[in-house]
Amino acid sequence: MVRAQEGPRARYREQTRAEIKDTALRQLAESGAGALALTRIAKEMGLSGPALYRYFSSRDDLLSALIRDAYDDAASAVARAAEEAEAGELGPRARLHALATAYRAWAVAEPHRYLLIQGAPVPGYIAPDDTRDRARAVLGPFLPLFADGSPGTSHSALVAEMTAWLAADTAGVASWVAEYAPDAAADQRRAAYGLAGAVLVWAQLHGSVGLEAAGQFAGMGHSGDTLLTTQLDQLADAFSLT
Template identity: 95%
Template sequence: MVRAQEGPRARYREQTRAEIKDTALRQLAESGVGALALTRIAKEMGLSGPALYRYFASRDDLLSALIRDAYDDAASAVARAAAQAQALSPRARLHALAGAYRAWAVAEPHRYLLIQGAPVPGYIAPDDTRDRARAVLGPFLPLFADGSPGTSHSALVAEMTAWLAADAAGVTSWVAEYAPDTAADQRRAAYGLAGAVLVWAQLHGSVGLEAAGQFAGMGHRGDTLLTTQLDQLADAFALD
């Protein structure tokens, strides 16, 4: 009898948690992360403060859930693009993956800025967000592993090689998950990491400015700028 009752209770709990997160996301979109407050969410939902704390122990607990969801959705968008672009050239795949990331970010800028914007004062993200962030970049690794960066990138490649040798926080397993054929080739693995770090920086710069509305009143489109930057990066790694 108890087991039969656990199912509906668990479903109700998850439905309520989802409603709380949806309400929090609306607040983020309207007023930014600084305005996020459990008491305000409870009032909007018609719940008491203590009732809300049964679902999220604190504002930071709720923030962590929203951040995990945002990373997971961004990673899913990039993974879908990678699956659809398998038959394309490396350069075209690079554009497809980056384009999927940009499309997700500009469609939901409040979620993008939650994970890539200014840090929330006093908030410390849980360790598992690192792996979620790596899942976003993972599909880029095999693209650059097969590239050939020029000498201007030698310092970065050397640092990535050292990172692999130290295996800081399992970087080798991360590369092996997304570019398994590089497991026995440290040089290619380092190329993959160097390219992924560079594309991350370019995505954050271009997409971050666009998501924050910084391109308003300027004479270019966000996709045009990103396309130009990606072609420069593809040239630097000799991607065809």
């Protein structure tokens, strides 16, 4: 009898949590993370403050849930693009563009969610440890593209650091490479190439897409798509991706 009651209760709890998150996302879109307040959310939903705290213990707890969801959705968008690129038998350069385009499309469509996962959303906030793995899931599909590349000597310092990172493996980086680029995992050189490329593409995505999502391209004579395409081609050239 107890188990029968737990099912509907658990579903109601998840539905309420989802509604709270939806309300919070609307507030984020309207006013930014700094204006997010549990009391305001409770008022909009017709709940008391204490009732809301049964679902999220604090504003930071709610922010963490939203950040996890954002990373997961971004990772899903990139993963779908990777599957479609593989099915279409695209080459490494075309796959790079496909994955980055999917990431940019997600970020531009929901800039308030993208900005939530880039840096600290509010002063003093500390993201939970599990967001690292979620961020790695976004970048994972890029690893095999660069593992098969051939970076020039200008990237030797970065490749050396990635090689040292693999050797130390203090953060499970070898397992990360093995999950997304299993063919390269046993070859330290290729694994380091994959990591170097992933770090570089992350920096370029964050720079270009971050500026666009924040509205920094308004009034300028280029589109976000054109800028990102140019940067990706330069990166593909640097790794001799065809």
